[in-house]
Amino acid sequence: MAPQGPRGLDADIGGLTFALSDAFARVAPAVSTSLGDPASIRRWTDLALGLAERSPGVAIAFIEASPAVLEDLPVAGLERWVNQGRSLIGGGWRSARLAMSYFDNGAALLGLVPVTALDHLVAVVGLLSETAPEIAAGCIREAPAALADLNPGDREPFLRLLESVTRGSWADTDRCLERTPALLGAVEPAFRPGLLELASSLVEQVGPGAFRLFTEAAEALAAIAAGDRGDVLGSARRLGASDAEAAVEYIKSAQSVRSRLSSEQERHWFEAGLGVLDEPDGSARAVSWFRLESVGSLEMLASLAGRVELHDVGSVLRLYAEALSGTQVLVQPRDVLVRRRIGWGSEGGSTTDGVSIFLPSAVDTFGEHQANFSVYKVHTTHQAARLEFGSFRFEFDADGEFLASTSVRREADVDNGRRSVSPGRPPMRRYFDLFEDRLLISELFAVVEGTRIDARASGEYPGIRNALRRLQDHEAGARPDVEAMPLRQAFVENLQRASLGRRDLMRWPADKADQLASAVTTLQIVERRGATVQDSAEVAAILYDAAASLPNVPPRESGGGWSVPGDDTGGTHPPPGATSAKRHPGASVEVPFEPPPQPGHRGEFKPELVQLLATMADQGEDAFGRCLARQDLEELLAGCRELAVSDNADGDEEPTLDELLDNLQSEASERAAADTDEEGTRESNGDGSDGIEWYRYDEWDYRAHDYRPAWCALGEQRAQQGGLDFYDDTLRRHHGLVVETRRQFERMRPESFRRIRRLEDGHEIDLDEAIQFHADKLAGAGPLARFYSRRNKIDRNVAVALLLDMSASTGEVIGEHNKRIIDVEKESAVLMIEALEAIGDAYGIYCFSGEGRENVELSVVKELDESLDDRVRMRIDAIEPVQATRMGPAIRHVVAKLDAHDAKVKIFILVSDGRPEDEDYGRDRDEREYAVHDTRRALIEAKRLRIEPFLITVDSEGHDYLGQMCDDIGYEVVTDIEALPRRLPRLYRYVASE
Amino acid sequence: MFETAYEQKVPVVLKGPTGCGKTRFVEYMSWHLHRHIGNREEEGVPLITVACHEDLTASDLVGRYLLEDDQTRWIDGPLTRAVKFGALCYLDEVVEARKDTTVLIHPLADYRRLLPVEKRGELLEAADGFLLVLSYNPGYQSALKDLKHSTRQRFIAIEFGYPERDQETEIITKESGCAADTAAALAKLGDKVRNLREHGLEEGVSTRLLVYAGKLIARDIPPRRACETAVVWALTDDLEVQRSIEEVVTSIFED
Incomplete structure (x- = not known):
């Protein structure tokens, strides 16, 4: 027999030929068995002979590798594989050796990746064979081990990456081969393709050095908190499409940025960085932006980090406001009020409509977080103080603490002047009607009342004094230029400054100093302790008289030198000429009075509108229109200076009078509805004629930080009955499990003895x-x-309510046995029934579905105090997927039932497929946040009622939207759906025995 | 009212949230009645208080035989003693007691004014000055722990609430020894926090806690810190509510 000597390189053709035929002979039987048909065997022989012509040694390698290779490789791929090997044979003996090595490793490689993917490896080896044959050989040798470390899906992308790395810089090849599997291994499998994609963009865009950057990126990504990785990688890929290097820098900074900012804020910062790319020299600037080396980036970080969002502090502020004012208060973002279009404009600052406090959606007045929060606190305190200290409780003829009311006298004067007076007006309206210039009086009243409330608030709550003073200073510094204002306007502006405690910022013609000085003294009346809104009204009336006597002439005509009143040294005295000009105001043209803006924390103050709304809401209960006819309303509104009304219908900013009326009426009736509706569980038209009882539930709007009162209607009815077969079948099919579960549950008893x-x-x-x-x-x-x-x-006194999701999505067929989610839910219910019967706990079973907020359906399979009978069993059979998943109201309803039930331990279990969705559950169908927040809220409500909620999501495909939200609520995702019937009783045991 | 009830021998239940002064009230009344009506100084303690708990049995109230050198000795329980002496018998937090215990007081609480002492086969008639007073906190409104109607309707109920702000200020000043303006601020805080009762706070802050805060402040603990420990943390574990109350505290008290 031929020696098994060195093959092919040392030119003994004769020996080789012998070795060749020997190899042939040895593998032929195995090869022909695996190839089967003669045509394929012929083809294989031809390929081998073809190779032998180029290099007999390579051919031997091919032949010897064939039996093993053919196990993984279809015949169709054989030719490609051979061509890959052949392409490696270049001129010298080294290349032949590479080709041989390639065939030798064939079985190992083809066992891991399809033959097409090996094109990349061959390309790498080909590229290296000239310059670095050692590395090339190493590649072939080590590739199988490296590939084996990767998930199947990542292998081809990895080879592609290897090829591009080699094309960019061959020196990185072996490092890439060696380190990539470990780098990828450090992140979850789901993120690896994205990382590889980023790596390819890097190679394309950066060339040499790309691998180093990739290494950094992969290491940085692995260091990021697991929950954030997906987000970061997603953003990085977006960025990587245009600038991969910046993307790497982004990943590297992400952790530290995220530790300082909320995810919302981080997005702002990221988007700004993306924007930088479009600027000239964008790439370099983006890199330094994300490397946190650009001034812009750092400044933005600082301001974002200091910024406080209402989103984060809304609920705290709400409770705070409620504590202060002693009434139910909502805290909502300012734009909610603007969107409602009931007369409030889009001017910034905080305000209140008498039941809610509206605050800006974010505050970044100061650089620092705590200071910005204080701003919120001052805003909230001021607005809550309006409610607490009766800004809206003005009565027409009541005396103040310090000043007697002159309203009646004034009204008599006005009547003599034959001004039309309509009856039934809210007192605030009646008061404003006393004055010729309603704009001026409402502005003055706002200044005076704002002053009173600030004084009162800092008297009652000394703890906010510093923050208030700081904010007032800030606001006073941002006032419009008083010296550019016409005289009357400047008068009001100066009062505003005085009221912010900055008399030093007042500027006023020296010759009229007395007027202003006495006005300021008058204003101070409301700063006294105990001053009421009646005092404010009187002070405003006095100031009105003073202001009205001033001509609203432009500053040039109003007199020469302006100075700080009372400060004789600072100001220039007016030239005599100017003084005489002022003496004849008729000579110059008066300009219309434009109110200077209100400071932010006081915001738009609309007492007239608030009183009107309250009146409307009071009367809203019984057929609204009867009590306050539309004409009356129209007339009332027409004169109301507080309203921003536009004349044409397309005016986008401000509503027309008609629109406004509609909005106001619906607002008022909503409010009336909310008043009658305690707790939100009102029963409406529960006549029961169709077996459906209707209930109303609030819904949580996470943006507004508040409930939408009586938002959803839930109809409760008995579930349909089907046959008994399903129940019995399930028992039969799961016989073993039923027995086991029962036994386990029975064993639970002693714990509760x-x-x-x-x-x-x-x-x-x-x-x-x-x-x-x-x-x-x-x-x-x-x-x-x-x-x-x-x-x-x-x-043992446990009650449990099981709520099953029967939305359309539960009709989805999953798992090996082609079961629908709902069927598994039903089977689990059967098992739970068996188990619970064994232990004797009270239990109820409910299903829910629905369409839209007015139609949430809840079917009762078994009430908590009902006993198990065949009807219950038949109802389970009839459970079928119906419509959407509005979880909130269903949870609230079942929780209410549990709450009414008398038991020591109450447990609520929700089984769903993890997708709360409904047509109007959120802004659109795709918005999940809203639904998720509402669901979570409903569960928290349950907790507050001392009901232990537990959420089970049946989910095999990552539709798990709730998990992220339920950190403090018992929660479990059952990915293997078939396991649910086994899992559910086990979870129950765990929850119930805690 | 209480005085009249006492004179007319109508048993009384005191309803009210925790720490609003029910116990203190009974103590005061016993002192007051002792001075103004009764002349029983020689008869000893005019008030017997029993703190009720889950395992309180009938014999705990009525009395039991004890072994003593093969002999037995009868020991009167607190209720029996009160019945004999004609004292006020104050059963604190009566809902906590076992149901059979509450039934025991039925014959005492109506026109019969009798206490059956089963073990001795006696039927004691209550002495003149005896009056049964229960306290009961409707805050724990669980159906499990509610007074039975048969028990309930044997008593007249006096509702206790938290005192008005001025009164509370006075109470805090007196009880804690802190400055009047501090006490006023604490009373204000109490008022504000009680506004939150519907939001995860089962009960508003009690006057007792405010007094504690006052005591801490009187010994130079900074007010914000004192309120944090005596009010915020004592009241709730809900972080959000804690945070809100803290904000109220920092608004009312300067740094």
Whole structure:
């Protein structure tokens, strides 16, 4: 026999030929078995002979590798594989050796990747064969091990990456081969393709050095908190499409940025960085932006980090406001009010409509977080103080604490002047009607009342004084230029400055200093302790008289030098000429009065509108229109200076009068509805004629941080009945499991056993009682011999409600046995019933679905206090997927049932497929946040009622939207749906025994 | 009212949230009645208080035989003692007691004014000055722990609430020894926090806690810190509510 000597390189053709035919002979039987048909065998032989022409040694390698290779490689791929090997044979002996090595490793490689993917590896080897043959050989040698470390899906992309790395810089090839599997291994499989894609973009865009960047990126990504990785990688890929290097820098900075910013804020910062790319020299600037080396980036970070969002502090502020004002208050973002279009404009700042406090959606007045939060706090305190200290409780003819009311006298004067006066007006309106210039009086009243409230708030809440003063200073510094204002306007502006405590910022013609000085003194009346809104009205009236006497002439005509009043040294005295000009105001043209803006924390103050709305809401309960006819309303609104009304219908900013009326009416009736509706569980038209009882539930709007009152209607009815087969079938099919579960549940009993004492008969003797009995007996007073005790399950007092999702999505078929989610849910319900019957806990079973907020359906399979009978069993059969998944109201309803049930431990279990969705559950169908927040809220409500909620999501495809939200709620994702019937009782045992 | 009830021998239940002064009220009344009506100084303690708990049995109230050198000795329980002496018997947090215990007081609480002492086969008639007073906190409104109607309707109920702000200020000043303006601020805080009762706070802050805060402040603990420990953390574990109350505290008290 031929020696198994070195093959092919040392030119002994004769020996080689022999070796060749020997190899042929050895593998032929195996090869022909795996190839089968003669045509394929012929083809294989031709390929081998073809190779032998180029290099007999390579051919031998091919032949010897064939039997093993053919196990993984279809015949069709054989030719490609051979061509790959052949392409490696270049001129010298080294290349032949590479080709041989390639065939030698064939079986290992083809066992891992399809033959097409090997094109990349061959390309790498080909590229290296000239420059670095050692590395090339190493590549072939090590590739199988490297590939084996990767997930199947990542292998081809990895080879592609290897090829591009080699094309960019061959020196990186071996490092890439060696390190990539470990780098990829450090992140979850789901993220690896994205990382590889980023790596390819890097290679394309950066060329040499790309691999180093990739390494950095992969390491940085692995260091990022697991929950954030997906987001970061997603953003990085977006960025990587245009600038891969910047993307790497982004990944590297992401962790530290995220530790300082909320994810929302981080997005702002990221988007700004993306924007930088479009600027000239964008690439370099983007890199330094994300490397946190650009001034712009750092400044933005600082301001974002200091910024406080209402989103984050809304609920705290709400409780705070409620504590202060003692009424139910909502805290909502300012734009909610603007969108409602009931007369509030888009001017910034905070405000209140009498029931809600509206705050800006973010505050970044100061650089620092705490200071910005204080701004929110001052805003909230001021607005809550308006409610607390009665800004809206003005009465027409009531006297103030310090000033007597002149309203009645003034009204008489006005009546003499034959101004039309309509009856039934809210007092605030009646008061404003007393004055010729309603704009001026409402502005002055706002300044005065704002002053009073600020003074009152800092008197009552000394803790906010510093923050208030700081904010007032800030606001005073941002006032418009008073010296450019016409005279009357400047008068009001100066009062505003005085009211912010910055009299030093007042500027006023020196010759009229007395007027302003006495006005400021008057204003100070409302700063006294105990001043009421009536005082404010009187002070405003006095100031009105003073202001009205001033001509609203432009500054040039109003007199020369402006100075700080009372500060004789600072100002220039007016030239005599100017003084005389002022004496004849008629000579110059007056300009219309434009109110200077209100400081942010005081915001738009609309007492007239608030009183009107409150009146409307009070009357709204019984047929609104009757009490306050539309004409009356129209008339009332027409004169209302507080309203921003536009004349044409397309005016986008401001509503027309008609529109406004509609909005106001609906607002008022909504409010009336909310008033009658405590707790939100009102029962409407529950006549039960169709077997459906209707309930109303609030829904949580996470943007507004508040409930939408009575937002959803839920109809409760008995579930349909089907046959008994399903129940029995399930028991049969899961016989083993049923028995096992029952046994496990029965074993649970002792945990809940409790000793009952003082029995005449029992398991144990209670020593204390026995001694007592003995003593009694000795004394001749022995009553009954009740010194036994017994352990009894009487004390186990658990009620559980099981709520099943029967939305359309549960009709989806999944799993090996082609079961629908709903069927698995039903089977689980059967098992739970069996288990719960064994342990004796009270349980209810409900299903829900629905379409839209007005039609949430809840079917009752079994009530908590109902006993198990065939009807219940038949109802389970009839459960079918119906419509959408509006979880919130269903949860609230079932939780309300549990709450009404008398049990020590109450458990609520929701089984769903993890997708709360409904047509109007959120802004659109795709918006999940809203639905998820509402669902979570409903679960938290349950917790507050001492009901333990537990959420089970049946989900095999990552539709799990709730998981992220339920960190403090019992929660489990069952990915293997078939496991649910087994899992559910087990989870219950766990929850119920805690 | 209480005085009249006492004179007319109508048993009383005191309803009210925790720490609003029910116990203190009974103590005061016993002192007051002792001075103004009764002349029983020689008869000893005019008030017997029993704190009720889950395992309180009838013999705990009525009395039991004890062994003593093969002999037995009868010991009167607190209720029996009160019945004999004609004292006020105050059963604190009566809902906590076992149901059979509450039934025991039925004959005492109506026109019969009798206490059956089963073990001695006696039927004690209550002495003149005896009056049964229960306290009961409707805050724990669980159906499990509610007074039975048969029990309930044997008593007249006096509702207790938290005191008005001025009164509370006075109480805090007196009880804690802190400055009047601090006490006023604490009373204000109490008022504000009680506004939150519907939001995860089962009960508003009690006057007792405010007094504690006052005591801390009186010993130079900074007010914000004192309120944090005595009010915020004592009241709730809900972080959000804690945070809100803290904001109220920092608004009312300067740094």
